[in-house]
Amino acid sequence: MTARRTGARSRALGVGVLLAGAALRGVLAGPWAPGLRRTNFRGRTVTLAGGPALAAGAALGGAVGAPSRPAAAAALVAGLSCGAVGLYDDVVGARPEQKTAKGFAGHLAALREGRVTSGVVKIAGVGAAGLAAAALLAADPTVRSHPGRRRTGRAAGVVDVLLGAGVIAGAANLVNLLDLRPGRALKAGVLLGTPLLPGPTGGLAAGPVGAAAALLPADLDERVMLGDSGANALGALLGVALAARTGPVGRAGALAVITALTAASEKVSFTQVIQNTRGLRELDALGRRHS
Numbered sequence: 001m002t003a004r005r006t007g008a009r010s011r012a013l014g015v016g017v018l019l020a021g022a023a024l025r026g027v028l029a030g031p032w033a034p035g036l037r038r039t040n041f042r043g044r045t046v047t048l049a050g051g052p053a054l055a056a057g058a059a060l061g062g063a064v065g066a067p068s069r070p071a072a073a074a075a076l077v078a079g080l081s082c083g084a085v086g087l088y089d090d091v092v093g094a095r096p097e098q099k100t101a102k103g104f105a106g107h108l109a110a111l112r113e114g115r116v117t118s119g120v121v122k123i124a125g126v127g128a129a130g131l132a133a134a135a136l137l138a139a140d141p142t143v144r145s146h147p148g149r150r151r152t153g154r155a156a157g158v159v160d161v162l163l164g165a166g167v168i169a170g171a172a173n174l175v176n177l178l179d180l181r182p183g184r185a186l187k188a189g190v191l192l193g194t195p196l197l198p199g200p201t202g203g204l205a206a207g208p209v210g211a212a213a214a215l216l217p218a219d220l221d222e223r224v225m226l227g228d229s230g231a232n233a234l235g236a237l238l239g240v241a242l243a244a245r246t247g248p249v250g251r252a253g254a255l256a257v258i259t260a261l262t263a264a265s266e267k268v269s270f271t272q273v274i275q276n277t278r279g280l281r282e283l284d285a286l287g288r289r290h291s
Helices: 004-027 050-065 069-092 104-112 116-139 154-178 184-196 204-222 225-244 248-265 269-273 278-285
Strands: 037-040 045-047
Touching: 004 050, 037 069, 037 204, 045 278, 050 204, 050 225, 069 116, 069 154, 069 204, 069 225, 069 248, 116 154, 154 225, 154 248, 184 204, 184 225, 184 269, 184 278, 204 225, 269 278
Parallel strands: none
Antiparallel strands: 037 045
16 A cells, blocks of 8 residues: 555655646647746746646646546646636736726726736636535545545535645635745745655655646746746645645645635735744755856
């Protein structure tokens, strides 16, 4: 059993690495490539091609390493759906009429005025993907056998699915909040995903970790950026891996931490905290180009 799990993780890592690289080359060669060019925080022209490449490689890698078909479907739904709505926001959100709505409150205000912004589409899409993925995980025998799921009953099952959806959607948003400097979100993805590798559900994390590692050099070199597409997909897939290995109590604790960090981001700049903390500052700058 251990050898089988190790093999599944290795395959998932390999698929994540190979598909992310192949998808990046494919996106860069496509006719849509010019529309993905953006200016980063230092004024360099980079491409958002890293986003869909990450989403494809990470989702398919996670599916290959999943312990069951329902878990594989959860990885595909979460990764590809969040990547798609994130890409929609990356492309449509860059239009002048969309830029007036800033942040969650701004998108809701626009919705009250009768305007459906790309941000609202992304929020709804990520939420729906999280709910669908959590429902699929509930059908996974590996997940159902978790010691924290000894309670039975329809209400307990509904609560468990809602907690899982919150973890998946919340993680998608949290990783997106980190994507403000080259390599930061991918480093976070590798660091957060590595502890999730052991155990029967570890293959779900292996695909995202492999894809993140594959694209990290190009991101650090400021040749590509993740955008909402890649950051949302990476976070959602890590959320799937986390939800798959935790019971209701673990999911509730994870959701509380995610919610607290998200709320803190409204008051405190993560970039400023990183710059003012020596260890975090050095890790954040590691491998990044300086000119």
